[in-house]
Amino acid sequence: MDRFIDLTLNGLSNGAIYAAVALSLVLIWRSTRILNFAQAGMLMVTTFIAWALIDHGAGYWLAFFAALLAGLALGAVIERVLIRRVEGAPPLNAIVVTLGLLVLLEALAGMIWGGNPKSFPPAFSIAGYKIGGRAVLFSPFDLFTVLVVGALMLALVLLFRRTALGLQMRAAAFAPEVARLLGVRVGRMFTSGWALASLAGSLAGLLVAPSVFVAPSNFDAVLVFGFTAAVLGGLDSPPGAVVGGVVLGLALSYISGYAGASTVTLGALAILVAVLMVRPQGLFTREQVRRV
Amino acid sequence: MLRLEGLTAAYGPVVALDDVSLEVAEGEIATVLGANGAGKTTLLRTISGLVRARSGRVLLDGREIGGAKVEEIVRLGVAHVPEGRGVIAELTVEENLRLGGLWRRTRDAGDVFELFPRLQERLAQPASTLSGGERQMLVIGRALMARPRLLLLDEPSLGLAPRITAQIMSLLRDLRERTGLTVVLVEQNARSALSVADRAIVLALGRIVASDETLDDQLRHAYLGF
Numbered sequence: 347m348d349r350f351i352d353l354t355l356n357g358l359s360n361g362a363i364y365a366a367v368a369l370s371l372v373l374i375w376r377s378t379r380i381l382n383f384a385q386a387g388m389l390m391v392t393t394f395i396a397w398a399l400i401d402h403g404a405g406y407w408l409a410f411f412a413a414l415l416a417g418l419a420l421g422a423v424i425e426r427v428l429i430r431r432v433e434g435a436p437p438l439n440a441i442v443v444t445l446g447l448l449v450l451l452e453a454l455a456g457m458i459w460g461g462n463p464k465s466f467p468p469a470f471s472i473a474g475y476k477i478g479g480r481a482v483l484f485s486p487f488d489l490f491t492v493l494v495v496g497a498l499m500l501a502l503v504l505l506f507r508r509t510a511l512g513l514q515m516r517a518a519a520f521a522p523e524v525a526r527l528l529g530v531r532v533g534r535m536f537t538s539g540w541a542l543a544s545l546a547g548s549l550a551g552l553l554v555a556p557s558v559f560v561a562p563s564n565f566d567a568v569l570v571f572g573f574t575a576a577v578l579g580g581l582d583s584p585p586g587a588v589v590g591g592v593v594l595g596l597a598l599s600y601i602s603g604y605a606g607a608s609t610v611t612l613g614a615l616a617i618l619v620a621v622l623m624v625r626p627q628g629l630f631t632r633e634q635v636r637r638v
Numbered sequence: 639m640l641r642l643e644g645l646t647a648a649y650g651p652v653v654a655l656d657d658v659s660l661e662v663a664e665g666e667i668a669t670v671l672g673a674n675g676a677g678k679t680t681l682l683r684t685i686s687g688l689v690r691a692r693s694g695r696v697l698l699d700g701r702e703i704g705g706a707k708v709e710e711i712v713r714l715g716v717a718h719v720p721e722g723r724g725v726i727a728e729l730t731v732e733e734n735l736r737l738g739g740l741w742r743r744t745r746d747a748g749d750v751f752e753l754f755p756r757l758q759e760r761l762a763q764p765a766s767t768l769s770g771g772e773r774q775m776l777v778i779g780r781a782l783m784a785r786p787r788l789l790l791l792d793e794p795s796l797g798l799a800p801r802i803t804a805q806i807m808s809l810l811r812d813l814r815e816r817t818g819l820t821v822v823l824v825e826q827n828a829r830s831a832l833s834v835a836d837r838a839i840v841l842a843l844g845r846i847v848a849s850d851e852t853l854d855d856q857l858r859h860a861y862l863g864f
Contacts, residue, residue, distance in 0.1 A: 510736075510740055513729075513736060513737060513740070514740065516728070516729065516733075517726055517737050520726050520727075520728045521726045523720070524720065524724055524726055525726075525737070526709055526712075527686060527688075527712065527717075527718045527720065527724075528712065528737050528738055528740070528741070528784070529709055529713060529740065529741030529784065530709070530737070530741075531709050532709075
């Protein structure tokens with residue numbers, strides 16, 4: 347029973363990280379119908395920025411918020427400079443561009459910071475809470491992870507449901523031409539979508555960095571898990587992405603705990619294939635058409 | 639107020655508009671008639687900036703707007719109600735309406751509710767649940783939220799019962815009287831459009847083949863079928 351509780355708690359905090367990555371993919375899919383494979387590289391770069399700041403003596407929280415801001419800016423710049431050119435083009439063009447960008451970012455990071463993994467501090471202690479004299483597999487940092495991803499989702503839901511910006515972003519995503527005829531600056535909405543997505547990505551990078559270490563290609567696996575979570579949730583819905591992340595986190599934690607850690611990636615793949623076969627539209631999406 | 643000079647537009651090698659000129663004065667209702675594929679929709683799309691003209695000019699209050707961005711043209715007071723599926727079905731009725739007034743920063747939909755009380759009853763519903771007539775009310779109401787000076791209406795009667803079409807036509811007349819709204823109305827339903835229009839042009843294969851001054855019975859029969 348203790349083991350089950352441990353695996354559940356561990357799955358929850360891992361799931362929160364997958365959820366954040368899934369959010370970063372879903373926000374971009376919603377606004378521009380593009381699967382952003384470069385996300386792993388983008389969040390790697392912003393996490394490296396945080397690492398470099400800490401390495402130069404900056405405090406953790408300064409580095410944390412600097413990485414989030416860098417995420418916002420990076421997402422916006424990438425959309426304006428690169429993605430704008432392939433929006434509305436065949437989907438394959440966008441896929442090639444984001445894959446190329448991933449390779450480019452990882453190569454650049456390798457040139458600047460080298461290939462050796464760097465350790466990255468957690469925001470809070472990673473020693474498990476003691477319950478009844480036993481240390482459970484859930485630390486203050488895990489709690490922080492769950493809370494901050496939950497807060498991000500809540501903020502996104504409020505943004506989309508309650509603000510003029512969110513309404514315009516949704517209109518631009520659902521019906522770009524009608525939105526333009528109503529005066530919505532659709533290009534700007536797409537840029538905002540990418541910026542927000544990239545912010546969610548950088549948050550995921552900061553949260554996962556203490557356990558995977560910071561190196562150019564160390565975040566690729568997180569992208570695979572995040573992508574699986576996003577597909578689970580239906581790619582279109584932010585709450586779906588979060589539920590997908592948590593479900594995947596729990597499933598992988600049980601697989602790892604009961605079947606051995608080496609089977610985790612295989613398990614993720616099996617879940618992805620199973621979802622695509624049984625319910626390709628995901629658990630939460632309304633739309634049936636999928637282009638990729 | 640609106641002046642088109644020698645407007646030509648094409649989709650690749652297919653010419654959709656060929657040397658079209660038109661002048662609409664403030665407070666006038668002009669109707670553009672013609673069969674499917676005559677270029678009527680392209681004409682509206684060129685005015686609102688969705689389609690770039692290959693040559694010719696679009697002037698609003700004497701100012702060239704051809705080549706400006708759609709979002710900027712909207713901010714000059716031009717509202718374009720596209721044909722058919724202009725409702726954003728994923729949003730609620732209220733969100734659709736709010737979107738219409740956003741750039742003007744107005745949320746007051748009082749006038750729209752006065753025109754279409756039905757919309758007020760359905761505010762919280764997803765627009766996907768509306769009937770065809772209600773959708774048409776919503777797209778027109780949404781366009782009016784921005785208090786436009788020039789309204790471009792694409793086939794508002796499409797798929798609607800004659801009674802509702804008649805209501806929309808009398809609404810246009812009403813709005814013109816009350817607010818001095820200028821309207822360019824694209825229609826296949828020539829009879830109802832001509833009933834409100836101050837002037838009319840007939841397009842065939844992108845060319846103006848008749849205007850109200852030349853529209854005699856023979857042309858009327860040939861192009862409009864009555």
